[in-house]
Amino acid sequence: xxxxxxxxxxxxxxxxxxxxxxxxxxxxxxxxxxxxxxxxxxxxxxxxxxxxxxxxxxxxxxxxxxxxxxxxxxxxxxxxxxxxxxxxxxxxxxxxxxxxxxxxxxxxxxxxxxxxxxxxxxxxxxxxxxxxxxxxxxxxxxxxxxxxxxxxxxxxxxxxxxxxxxxxxxxxxxxxxxxxxxxxxxxxxxxxxxxxxxxxxxxxxxxxxxxxxxxxxxxxxxxxxxxxxxxxxxxxxxxxxxxxxxxxxxxxxxxxxxxxxxxxxxxxxxxxxxxxxxxxxxxxxxxxxxxxxxxxxxxxxxxxxxxxxxxxxxxxxxxxxxxxxxxxxxxxxxx
Amino acid sequence: xxxxxxxxxxxxxxxxxxxxxxxxxxxxxxxxxxxxxxxxxxxxxxxxxxxxxxxxxxxxxxxxxxxxxxxxxxxxxxxxxxxxxxxxxxxxxxxxxxxxxxxxxxxxxxxxxxxxxxxxxxxxxxxxxxxxxxxxxxxxxxxxxxxxxxxxxxxxxxxxxxxxxxxxxxxxxxxxxxxxxxxxxxxxxxxxxxxxxxxxxxxxxxxxxxxxxxxxxxxxxxxxxxxxxxxxxxxxxxxxxxxxxxxxxxxxxxxxxxxxxxxxxxxxxxxxxxxxxxxxxxxxxxxxxxxxxxxxxxxxxxxxxxxxxxxxxxxxxxxxxxxxxxxxxxxxxxx
Numbered sequence: 001x002x003x004x005x006x007x008x009x010x011x012x013x014x015x016x017x018x019x020x021x022x023x024x025x026x027x028x029x030x031x032x033x034x035x036x037x038x039x040x041x042x043x044x045x046x047x048x049x050x051x052x053x054x055x056x057x058x059x060x061x062x063x064x065x066x067x068x069x070x071x072x073x074x075x076x077x078x079x080x081x082x083x084x085x086x087x088x089x090x091x092x093x094x095x096x097x098x099x100x101x102x103x104x105x106x107x108x109x110x111x112x113x114x115x116x117x118x119x120x121x122x123x124x125x126x127x128x129x130x131x132x133x134x135x136x137x138x139x140x141x142x143x144x145x146x147x148x149x150x151x152x153x154x155x156x157x158x159x160x161x162x163x164x165x166x167x168x169x170x171x172x173x174x175x176x177x178x179x180x181x182x183x184x185x186x187x188x189x190x191x192x193x194x195x196x197x198x199x200x201x202x203x204x205x206x207x208x209x210x211x212x213x214x215x216x217x218x219x220x221x222x223x224x225x226x227x228x229x230x231x232x233x234x235x236x237x238x239x240x241x242x243x244x245x246x247x248x249x250x251x252x253x254x255x256x257x258x259x260x261x262x263x264x265x266x267x268x269x270x271x272x273x274x275x276x277x278x279x280x281x282x283x284x285x286x287x288x289x290x291x292x293x294x295x296x297x298x299x300x301x302x303x304x305x306x307x308x309x310x311x312x313x314x315x316x317x318x319x320x321x322x323x324x325x326x327x328x329x330x331x332x333x334x335x
Numbered sequence: 336x337x338x339x340x341x342x343x344x345x346x347x348x349x350x351x352x353x354x355x356x357x358x359x360x361x362x363x364x365x366x367x368x369x370x371x372x373x374x375x376x377x378x379x380x381x382x383x384x385x386x387x388x389x390x391x392x393x394x395x396x397x398x399x400x401x402x403x404x405x406x407x408x409x410x411x412x413x414x415x416x417x418x419x420x421x422x423x424x425x426x427x428x429x430x431x432x433x434x435x436x437x438x439x440x441x442x443x444x445x446x447x448x449x450x451x452x453x454x455x456x457x458x459x460x461x462x463x464x465x466x467x468x469x470x471x472x473x474x475x476x477x478x479x480x481x482x483x484x485x486x487x488x489x490x491x492x493x494x495x496x497x498x499x500x501x502x503x504x505x506x507x508x509x510x511x512x513x514x515x516x517x518x519x520x521x522x523x524x525x526x527x528x529x530x531x532x533x534x535x536x537x538x539x540x541x542x543x544x545x546x547x548x549x550x551x552x553x554x555x556x557x558x559x560x561x562x563x564x565x566x567x568x569x570x571x572x573x574x575x576x577x578x579x580x581x582x583x584x585x586x587x588x589x590x591x592x593x594x595x596x597x598x599x600x601x602x603x604x605x606x607x608x609x610x611x612x613x614x615x616x617x618x619x620x621x622x623x624x625x626x627x628x629x630x631x632x633x634x635x636x637x638x639x640x641x642x643x644x645x646x647x648x649x650x651x652x653x654x655x656x657x658x659x660x661x662x663x664x665x666x667x668x669x670x
Binding site for chain 1: 337338339340341346349350352353354356357358391392394395528529531545546548565567568569571599600601602603604605607608609610611614615624627629630631634636637639641659661664666667668
């Protein structure tokens with residue numbers, strides 16, 4: 001596997017420089033700190049701040065969703081590693097506009113621990129904070145231990161929905177409640193076909209045979225549920241959707257949004273083939289799809305594979321999902 | 336290499352079904368023909384139609400740019416193969432709103448020949464037509480034989496700019512002139528790191544060693560200029576930009592847009608590293624970048640590598656580039 005990089009040690013800082021060179025009209029670094037990205041969007045005084053943080057290597061996640069209608073800030077760690085609590089605290093304080101800051105993060109030990117410390121620091125500075133944690137990956141733990149599940153691409157629905165709620169000047173508690181509701185209605189699962197290489201490590205993140213697929217693998221190469229012989233697009237759609245709907249049943253007449261997310265090197269055509277079958281299965285159950293999301297939303301660099309996220313929508317979530325957004329990697333203009 | 340597909344023979348038709356399932360609110364098939372995609376956008380009577388056509392396997396190219404502010408229609412061939420002249424003619428006639436149709440295509444033998452026949456057929460039906468052909472790939476032929484060059488990702492700038500011109504109710508000749516001007520100001524070049532597999536063929540499209548990179552390779556695996564030992568992100572940026580600027584010099588004070596286009600399995604982080612160096616080189620020459628495009632715009636399924644396109648902008652091109660657009664895979668909302 002070949003990587004288009006310079007010095008592996010400089011990888012993250014150079015990516016961050018490139019991000020600023022490309023999107024400096026919309027993003028800035030906090031006091032020149034390349035690991036803290038803030039939106040240039042002028043938001044109203046009193047708007048609840050919405051922030052996240054996480055390791056690098058998942059673009060567009062996390063920082064790609066900083067901007068109008070979504071996140072106000074993002075703290076960026078090394079590849080697949082949490083950023084520090086201190087940087088998170090600096091970001092939280094910078095994103096407070098008088099009514100506090102909601103931290104929306106994935107359920108990873110480092111991110112959670114550091115955000116907890118960061119929130120304590122920010123509270124001492126007088127900034128009210130709340131944390132809402134994404135645990136959408138149904139493959140990462142059984143339902144009986146759902147609080148241990150990892151957060152994956154479904155988190156992006158929560159960014160979008162909570163971002164719109166904050167824009168509507170809801171209070172910190174209300175935005176936290178909406179974010180939690182979005183996540184309670186979201187389930188995800190992924191499959192992996194090939195590993196990625198962390199630049200500083202230089203070796204593949206896991207091994208998998210040329211005719212095999214790993215079901216339920218995490219976005220850092222965390223082991224999945226089982227390794228199978230390669231499946232067709234239709235079989236992948238069935239397998240993932242069955243597991244998701246077992247966990248979060250849907251009924252005739254329900255409306256959902258579906259995200260088919262490429263992990264890095266899976267062609268768009270293949271994502272669309274999986275979407276096709278998901279649509280057919282859901283349609284046969286009387287479920288309609290609203291605002292499908294097909295593309296790369298949360299990657300693992302050059303990992304091959306995909307994840308599917310399903311969010312059950314009610315009128316409130318639907319309205320917040322369709323609200324306009326304009327960030328470097330998520331633009332939505334509904335008519 | 337593993338592919339997430341069903342029957343290889345059904346690949347294109349199933350992708351097209353998936354496209355309609357996902358974007359049926361914005362796209363439709365002409366008379367149920369899965370290979371002819373039309374925009375549902377209601378355009379004004381008299382607006383010049385803007386269409387393209389090409390082989391499958393390059394998503395978002397070509398059909399992903401059908402929609403508001405860009406293309407009115409697209410005819411879709413098999414993987415890496417031109418669609419038929421008859422289907423193109425049907426599309427052209429369907430996209431005429433009284434003032435003719437501009438066909439914007441890449442310089443590939445099949446596409447050109449079929450579009451020529453299609454235009455003849457349409458003219459016999461009373462539809463005025465013009466063809467404008469993209470030849471932006473500087474690696475595909477020397478400058479002295481520039482008319483033989485292939486069209487690659489730079490074509491998307493022409494879709495965007497000509498689409499905006501058509502929306503402004505310019506005449507067929509004027510839209511053709513603007514499209515030609517955009518292309519005259521655009522140069523592209525790519526590098527490839529690994530091949531793709533055409534589903535029905537089932538074997539890699541070319542061979543390349545694990546420590547090598549091919550400079551100037553085409554998006555169907557057409558041979559490039561040379562094979563080198565793997566380069567860094569910075570070296571790739573230098574190599575491509577030198578070749579482009581040799582062909583299309585820029586002067587201090589010029590403004591350009593730059594597209595760094597992933598060919599399918601190159602991580603977004605790596606595209607951003609290349610963009611970073613392009614920005615630094617251009618900045619050192621006094622050239623500023625307007626509306627950078629970083630992502631996957633024209634792929635070769637799972638090919639690894641990238642292309643860079645540079646378009647020199649004047650006030651007119653800039654205004655047309657920034658005009659709003661909203662298609663399944665290109666959304667632009669400038670403030």
